[in-house]
Amino acid sequence: MAVVALAGGLGAPGVTTAAMALLMTWPLPEGHRVVLAEADPDGGAILPGALQGTLGNSHGMRNLAVAARQGQLVEAFWRQLVDVTDAGTRDRLVLPGLYDPAHASAMEPVWKPLARLFAGIEDHGHDVLVDLGRRGAFGPSAVLAHRADVLLVVARNTLRGLQSAQVRLEALRESAGGSTEPSVLLVDEGPFTREEVRKALGAPVAAVLPWQPREAKVLSDGAEQPRRFESGPLMRSARSAAVRVQELVAIRRSRLAPPPPGPAEGRVISDAR
Numbered sequence: 001m002a003v004v005a006l007a008g009g010l011g012a013p014g015v016t017t018a019a020m021a022l023l024m025t026w027p028l029p030e031g032h033r034v035v036l037a038e039a040d041p042d043g044g045a046i047l048p049g050a051l052q053g054t055l056g057n058s059h060g061m062r063n064l065a066v067a068a069r070q071g072q073l074v075e076a077f078w079r080q081l082v083d084v085t086d087a088g089t090r091d092r093l094v095l096p097g098l099y100d101p102a103h104a105s106a107m108e109p110v111w112k113p114l115a116r117l118f119a120g121i122e123d124h125g126h127d128v129l130v131d132l133g134r135r136g137a138f139g140p141s142a143v144l145a146h147r148a149d150v151l152l153v154v155a156r157n158t159l160r161g162l163q164s165a166q167v168r169l170e171a172l173r174e175s176a177g178g179s180t181e182p183s184v185l186l187v188d189e190g191p192f193t194r195e196e197v198r199k200a201l202g203a204p205v206a207a208v209l210p211w212q213p214r215e216a217k218v219l220s221d222g223a224e225q226p227r228r229f230e231s232g233p234l235m236r237s238a239r240s241a242a243v244r245v246q247e248l249v250a251i252r253r254s255r256l257a258p259p260p261p262g263p264a265e266g267r268v269i270s271d272a273r
Helices: 015-025 062-069 073-080 101-107 111-124 139-146 159-176 194-201 213-221 233-256 263-272
Strands: 003-008 033-038 092-095 126-131 150-156 183-188 205-210
Touching: 003 015, 003 111, 003 139, 003 159, 015 033, 015 092, 015 126, 015 150, 015 213, 015 233, 033 111, 062 073, 062 101, 073 111, 111 126, 111 139, 139 159, 150 159, 150 233, 159 183, 159 194, 183 194, 194 205, 205 233, 213 233
Parallel strands: 003 126, 003 150, 033 092, 033 126, 150 183, 183 205
Antiparallel strands: none
16 A cells, blocks of 8 residues: 655645546555645635535544544544545545644644554554645655655646746755655646656656646546546546556555565574474
8 A cells, every 4th residue: 555645836736626637547456545635835726626515614624633632543534534436435535634733733733643543554454645735845745745655746848837846856866865856747738848848857657647628627626527527638638647646656666665585584584483
């Protein structure tokens, strides 16, 4: 299982929309689940957007701050998750973000235990996508980025988008201290090719999503789905992106895995038995 963090730069590069696209297309073996956690200190967009305010403010990240002070973070986490599947299968879940940025300060003591929780629930067959928005990869919530298996910077391939992404990537490399090397999730709005983006940013482009504002509003604002939405370019690309991100997780974990014992070490273990 994996923890994947998504961050963005200035403007609105589409972090939450990209995260929702990955959530809805994430490959799930039988019995597994994927959770999207909105961890943007500037406030969440899914409750008023994709969920169209149907839950009010009854669910969300803010409730975890209260629970953590009472030593009940884990129990509260599971109660805050919202099913976003039409069939009610509870295999694609959202932890809505803060509805008021003023509550961000109350979350400061929660980010580290929440990062540990994210890393630990893989034993339950869960993957976690973390929407860090513009500021969540820095400050107290930065631990969510540092401990992720893969860190994706969402950027548009416009001049403005690439300039913003370059600044954000440099800051992330400095703050992460080598704990993780960011990759780019590209939104194909502008004229620059994938290879040009890679060279300009000095970072690999993990995947590309097409620029489709009408389809994107289904994910960002709960708009009515156009015909063939599920089989259209946006969701097809998201499925490919999800598979590629899972591959990146597997590559990173294989690199970090301890080497198998050598012949001599194996004989010592055998003799000890």
